[in-house]
Amino acid sequence: MDHSAVLADAFGRIQDEVHATLSGLPDDALTYRVDEGANSIAWLVWHLTRVQDDHVAGVAGTEQVWTSAGWDERFGLPFPTREIGYGQSPTDVALIAASADLLLGYHDAVHARTVAYLATISEADLDVIVDESFDPPVSRGVRLVSVLSDDLQHIGQAAYVRGVYERR
Secondary structure, three states: OOHHHHHHHHHHHHHHHHHHHHOOOOHHHHOOOOOOOOOOHHHHHHHHHHHHHHHHHHHHOOOOHHHHOOHHHHHOOOOOOOOOOOOOOHHHHOOOOOOHHHHHHHHHHHHHHHHHHHOOOOOHHHHOEEEOOOOOOEEHHHHHHHHHHHHHHHHHHHHHHHHHHHHO
């Protein structure tokens, strides 16, 4: 298996888990929070998708799906267009009240763009420095693995919140 296939498989597992976590959930489950300071399923899925969209577009040198395909308008959130959720307050988290269909549509569009991009990169492309603001500087490969790590953590958190919601 080559580098692109490995990365595409990893991002595909995130997509599978997003679908499994959102499947059959009632609307009130999407905004359920374990406590007032916790993240909801809707926020977690929106955020992990925004991070993937932002960071993959960044290394690809393309516009984000969020703006290029009008997802920012469909969500209609009261945040700046470039917001990805990092450091948001519990009050901000409560403002994400998207439907499962909207979250899945956006996630699937970002996933499709991610997989298409991965098919275009060479093994050598993974070593290219894409962010010199860190020490050590961040390569394309490290950035992609960072996105995978962040997304896997957040979809695991969303699955956990679903379990808590279903057992309450």
